[in-house]
Amino acid sequence: MDETRAQILDAAEQLAQQRGFNAFSYRDIAEQIGIRGPSIHYHFPSKDDLGVALVERYREQFAQACTHIDRKARTVSDRLRRFAALFRATLERGNRMCLCGMLAAELSTLSEPIQLGVQGFWSDCERWLAGALEDGRETGELSFRGDSARRAAVVLAGLEGAMLAARVADDPGKFERIARTLLDELTA
Amino acid sequence: MDETRAQILDAAEQLAQQRGFNAFSYRDIAEQIGIRGPSIHYHFPSKDDLGVALVERYREQFAQACTHIDRKARTVSDRLRRFAALFRATLERGNRMCLCGMLAAELSTLSEPIQLGVQGFWSDCERWLAGALEDGRETGELSFRGDSARRAAVVLAGLEGAMLAARVADDPGKFERIARTLLDELTA
C-alpha cells in the first residue's frame, strides 16, 4: 500500500534497534529515506504513534516467522535452533538489538500503549517457546526440569541477554555460543 | 570527600538505570539533589565525563561486592546465589536495570571511553563467574558441559536478560525464577 510509510517504519526500526527509541529523531529517519523531517508527521502524527506502529509490525512479523518455523521444521530441536536464528539474523543485520529487548531497557520512558506492545511481544515469544518445549518433552526429544513455561522464560531471557553480550563483545559468535549452550541444555 | 559529587553520581546512576543514559538531563539530576543544572558542570564538565565516572564507580563497587562474596560464602553454590542476589537487589531498588546492561543496549550512542568501561564490566563479571564455576567443578560441587568461560557467559547473559524480563513483566519474582533455574542447572 503505502510505500513511504513502510520506508519510515524500516528506517525507524533500524534506528531504534541500533540506538534506542530515545536516541533518534524524525530528522534521522527523514535523512535516511530522502525526505524532510516534518513530512513524517503526515504518516505518524506523533513519535508515540510511530512507536506503537513499530512494535505492532515487529510483533506481527515475528509471529509470522514463528508460524513459518512451525510449518517447516521437522524436529523440536530444529524449531528451537531456527527460533534462535531469528535473533542471530537481527544481530548480524547491522548489529541490531531485538527491538523489544531494546524497548524493554527503555520501558519506563515509553507510553503505556508501547509498553503493552512490548509486554505482548515477550509473552508471545514465551508462549511459542513453551509450546515447543512441551512438544519436545512429550515426544522425548527434550529433557529438562521444571514446567515448560518457566523454562521458556529462561531461554528467552538467555537469548535477549546474549544479544546484549554479543554487542558488548563486538562478536556475533558470542551470541551463537550462548544460544547453542542454552539449547544443548535441553537435550541432555 | 566530595559529598556533592557523590550525590550527583547517585542520582545519575539511578536515572541511568531506570531510564537510560540518553533519557535524563543535568537538570533531572539537579532537581533530585536540590541544586541548579549548570552547577553540575563544575563536577563533571561534560555528560561524557559523568558517564565515564558512573561506569568506573559501578565497576569498582561491583568488584568489591564480588570480593566480599568470595570472603563470606562457604560453598560455590552460595557464591553463585549471592552473585545473582546482587542483580536482584538492583532490580528491587526502584526497578533498576543493571547499569552496564542498560548501557549495553545504548552502546552505539556512547563515547568510546564509556564503551570500554561497559566492556570491562562484562568481562569482570565473566571472569569472576568463570572462576567460581571452575572451582565448583574441581570440588565436584558443580557439573556442567563445556568450558567454564563459556558457561560464565551463559549465566551472565541469562541474568541480564532476566532483569529485562522482570521489568517487562513488572514482576521481580520472574528474575528470581529465571536465576534459580539457571543456577540449578549447574548442580545436576
Next chain:
DNA sequence: GTCTATAAGATGATAGAC
C-alpha cells in the same frame, strides 16, 4: 503527500557574578 517556515521547549554547555 511533501514542502518551508516556525513555534515552544529541552538540552549540553559557557561566562561571569557572588
Next chain:
DNA sequence: GTCTATCATCTTATAGAC
C-alpha cells in the same frame, strides 16, 4: 562551589503553501 544569564542546537510538533 553554586548561582543567574545566556547560547547554539536539537526535538517534537503545527500551519499553511504547493
